[in-house]
Ligand SMILES: NC(=O)C1=CN([C@@H]2O[C@H](COP(=O)(O)OP(=O)(O)OC[C@H]3O[C@@H](n4cnc5c(N)ncnc54)[C@H](OP(=O)(O)O)[C@@H]3O)[C@@H](O)[C@H]2O)C=CC1
């Protein structure tokens with residue numbers, strides 16, 4: 001079977017990379033001797049429990065002989081850097097950079113794109129991914145292991161859909177934070193202290209998130225049930241709908257999708 005080691009993580013110290021890399025090592029997806037962290041600033045504290053780990057600030061040396069390369073740097077940084085890794089399986093988490101461009105710039109053997117989110121920090125990312133036809137079963141299994149170390153992964157078929165995934169689930173924790181903040185502000189406006197409003201809003205969002213796990217298909221029925229109950233919740237939901245709740249969310253997802261498309 002093809003050897004996908006060593007595994008090089010470009011952007012190992014970044015917002016995602018500093019959680020993704022340690023998660024891989026903790027899960028044993030790759031051994032410390034087969035891991036290379038790349039960035040411009042050197043070893044990161046996030047990897048303190050692996051003191052002998054290999055770091056490189058030189059992409060040419062750092063990527064030499066890599067079996068798998070994870071690209072977790074920003075699109076403009078990627079386009080400015082000479083990141084050649086011919087023969088490697090490349091897994092990109094970048095928004096807006098196409099498989100074709102990644103293949104052309106890196107010389108990759110096969111390219112996979114994924115759209116994880118900041119919940120990688122707690123191992124709870126939902127990370128949809130799409131692979132080029134060139135990726136074989138061993139490549140796909142490795143991608144599942146890498147992304148699965150930081151949460152839940154799911155394959156999808158059309159690369160074009162990844163821009164929508166960026167807007168919905170790449171931004172996932174930001175949407176929940178925006179809702180929590182709006183609930184707290186509304187609670188303050190209705191007379192709660194700032195502390196009470198925050199506790200109420202956090203309790204509502206966190207408890208509801210846990211309750212909805214695996215229940216996405218039931219969400220519409222749940223809303224209908226609350227509306228039919230005709231109590232305080234129905235009054236709130238109907239007023240929010242009339243004020244343009246769905247339209248505001250749709251505008252947000254359209255803008256995020258458009259921004260991802262424009263990066264390409
Ligand atoms: N943050 C998020 O919630 C999400 C991000 N993404 C995508 O993930 C990618 C990474 O995002 P994020 O972690 O937020 O970005 P950050 O800016 O936090 O991290 C970027 C990382 O890349 C390194 N880096 C930058 N330039 C180079 C270079 N030339 N060579 C090697 N390393 C380099 C940086 O280290 P140094 O400065 O030391 O070089 C840093 O470790 C982006 O493309 C983004 O679209 C996708 C979904 C969610």
Ligand SMILES: O=C(O)[C@@H]1CCC=N1
Nearest residue numbers: 094095166167170171
């Ligand atoms: O905000 C961003 O650009 C990154 C990419 C997708 C989600 N977060």
